[in-house]
Amino acid sequence: MSVTIQDVEHIAELARLEFTEEEKGKLTAQLNSILAYMEQLNKLDTSAIEPLSHVIELSNVFREDVMKPGLATEDALKNAPAKTEQFFKVPKVIGDR
Amino acid sequence: MALWNERYEPVIGLEVHAQLLTESKAFCSCSTHFGADPNSNVCPVCLGMPGVLPVLNHQVVEFLIRVGLATHCSIAPRSIFARKNYFYPDLPKGYQISQYEEPICTNGFVTIETDDGKRKDIGLTRIHMEEDAGKSIHDQDADTLVDVNRCGVPLAEIVTEPDIRSPREAYLYLTKIRQLVRYLEICDGNMEEGSLRCDANVSVRRVGETVLGTKTEIKNLNSFRFVEKALEFEINRQIDLLESGGKVVQETLLWDAGQGVAVPMRSKEEAHDYRYFPDPDLVPVLVNADWIQQAAKALPEGPTGRRDRFVDEYMIPKYDADILTSEKSLADYFEAVVTSLRSKTVENFKLVSNWTMGDVLRVVNTDKVDVAKFPVKPEDLGEMINLIADGTISGKIAKDVFEEMLTSGQSPKAIVKRKGLVQVSDAGAIEQMIDDVLMKNKGQVESYLGGKVQVFGFLVGETMKATKGKANPKIVNELLKKKLESMKP
Numbered sequence A: 001m002s003v004t005i006q007d008v009e010h011i012a013e014l015a016r017l018e019f020t021e022e023e024k025g026k027l028t029a030q031l032n033s034i035l036a037y038m039e040q041l042n043k044l045d046t047s048a049i050e051p052l053s054h055v056i057e058l059s060n061v062f063r064e065d066v067m068k069p070g071l072a073t074e075d076a077l078k079n080a081p082a083k084t085e086q087f088f089k090v091p092k093v094i095g096d097r
Numbered sequence B: 001m002a003l004w005n006e007r008y009e010p011v012i013g014l015e016v017h018a019q020l021l022t023e024s025k026a027f028c029s030c031s032t033h034f035g036a037d038p039n040s041n042v043c044p045v046c047l048g049m050p051g052v053l054p055v056l057n058h059q060v061v062e063f064l065i066r067v068g069l070a071t072h073c074s075i076a077p078r079s080i081f082a083r084k085n086y087f088y089p090d091l092p093k094g095y096q097i098s099q100y101e102e103p104i105c106t107n108g109f110v111t112i113e114t115d116d117g118k119r120k121d122i123g124l125t126r127i128h129m130e131e132d133a134g135k136s137i138h139d140q141d142a143d144t145l146v147d148v149n150r151c152g153v154p155l156a157e158i159v160t161e162p163d164i165r166s167p168r169e170a171y172l173y174l175t176k177i178r179q180l181v182r183y184l185e186i187c188d189g190n191m192e193e194g195s196l197r198c199d200a201n202v203s204v205r206r207v208g209e210t211v212l213g214t215k216t217e218i219k220n221l222n223s224f225r226f227v228e229k230a231l232e233f234e235i236n237r238q239i240d241l242l243e244s245g246g247k248v249v250q251e252t253l254l255w256d257a258g259q260g261v262a263v264p265m266r267s268k269e270e271a272h273d274y275r276y277f278p279d280p281d282l283v284p285v286l287v288n289a290d291w292i293q294q295a296a297k298a299l300p301e302g303p304t305g306r307r308d309r310f311v312d313e314y315m316i317p318k319y320d321a322d323i324l325t326s327e328k329s330l331a332d333y334f335e336a337v338v339t340s341l342r343s344k345t346v347e348n349f350k351l352v353s354n355w356t357m358g359d360v361l362r363v364v365n366t367d368k369v370d371v372a373k374f375p376v377k378p379e380d381l382g383e384m385i386n387l388i389a390d391g392t393i394s395g396k397i398a399k400d401v402f403e404e405m406l407t408s409g410q411s412p413k414a415i416v417k418r419k420g421l422v423q424v425s426d427a428g429a430i431e432q433m434i435d436d437v438l439m440k441n442k443g444q445v446e447s448y449l450g451g452k453v454q455v456f457g458f459l460v461g462e463t464m465k466a467t468k469g470k471a472n473p474k475i476v477n478e479l480l481k482k483k484l485e486s487m488k489p
Helices: A005-014 A021-043 B058-070 B167-183 B224-243 B289-297 B303-314 B318-324 B328-339 B346-367 B378-389 B395-408 B412-418 B427-440 B442-449 B455-466 B473-487
Strands: A088-090 B008-019 B082-085 B095-098 B105-113 B119-131 B135-137 B144-147 B154-160 B196-206 B216-221 B252-256 B261-264
Touching: A005 A021, B008 B167, B008 B224, B058 B105, B058 B119, B058 B154, B058 B167, B058 B289, B095 B119, B105 B167, B119 B167, B154 B167, B167 B196, B167 B224, B167 B303, B196 B224, B216 B224, B224 B252, B224 B261, B303 B318, B303 B328, B303 B346, B318 B328, B318 B346, B328 B346, B328 B378, B346 B378, B346 B395, B378 B395, B378 B412, B395 B412, B427 B442, B427 B455, B427 B473, B442 B455, B442 B473, B455 B473
Parallel strands: B216 B252
Antiparallel strands: A088 B144, B008 B154, B008 B196, B082 B095, B105 B119, B119 B154, B135 B144, B196 B216, B252 B261
16 A cells, blocks of 8 residues: 555645645655555454454443533633634634534 | 426435433533523533533433333443544533444334325334534624534434335324334424424435435434424435436535525534544443343333334224323323213223323313323323213303313312302203293294294203203203104194
């Protein structure tokens, strides 16, 4: 598997990152060398092994359905670079999802 | 308009998001209460702050098992959560916690009844747990405003197979799902408040074709009527396109209810590549046979089962049973009235049915009251029906008693006593009144005797009027007939 410059552009787009052409080239090479290193894992036969989703052997960690007060609105908005008294403010998003 | 039902067959699949009726959110203890002040039900977990750890609400799993069992799904012995990654301002973490590879419920079905009375199973691919996103408000400010209250509110996403063949079937399926989640008491089914939301996948193909056509997805369907309308619009659009030699492009459309059209989302907005992967913060959920058995035991009777039982047990018509079981609260009310009947006869069951479907439901609909909080308590309505059944009051007087119960909240016995509404069944007293009426209406009596039998009704009415409606109408009828017959020459 090898990464192309288009892959890097796609991932950058999804991560909302912008790169110069030079950076894109550098990242493509870096990602490829990381993946090549990981390729070594493919030498192992994993056909009889269940895919692992969690490293620790824990399951069924629950909390009871009990409501507790959270943060005051003022505190919740404290870190926001733009806000009104009650809302977070972000640049206009056109349309809806 | 294209002739879609003749030459083309629509293929529809629906995704329903049902907001679960928990007290607290899915992964933190914040309130799920609708209508709270913006950004007041929030904490570091649902705000997506660094270093926090989500912990799953036990009730969410309980609810999913419940809806899974009620829709004949397999409940997965092991299920896991996944992160669905995308950037949008109403999603502070940059990902939504959902289920992808191992959802909790799979392979179920929901049975709908089509308009011609046939039953049809709509297959369910899966039902999984996920969290809701927040709310973006675009029209109150030059910028977009974000309210995070809804972030982390638990949802069940119910996904059908492409088994639905018309907008009408889609409507019937949604009605059924709404009824079901309300019966199961896992969701209030309120589409206006967004507790039940629907997206539709739709494609068309020539009748007889087995390969699926290219589909589009329609979002923003927040009422049952919109779903039907939007599907009709989109099916016709696709057929027109194919008929004129065009091709359907796979895309996401937004339903614009104001214009009555589905408009494509910008391609950039739908450029989704969610890069799902197992959420390392949440451990697997294991559901063993014991848990499932317990949930099955606690499962409330479903609407269809209850309807069939009403027909068997109370011998009421299927039509009545359908209406009475449309909502769990109404069915509960009906059965509570039945419980307080002194004489459990089929006639009385039908009386209860008539009063519940008629007068109770009329008030519920016009005054928009919750059946569970109906001003006339079921035991009082039962007592009133007892009074009708034992001849104390007539059905007509009962209407007045019912109105009085609605406004005063008094017991029917007290009302009947206070207003002197006891039915007159004493033949002697009624006969006297009949004599008076006949005296006052000699002309009518003569025309009756002369063969104009329809005057009889008028004379009954006059007698009832003379007794202020309190006379037993059956006895009035009998005595009047006898009297008139004896006057015949």
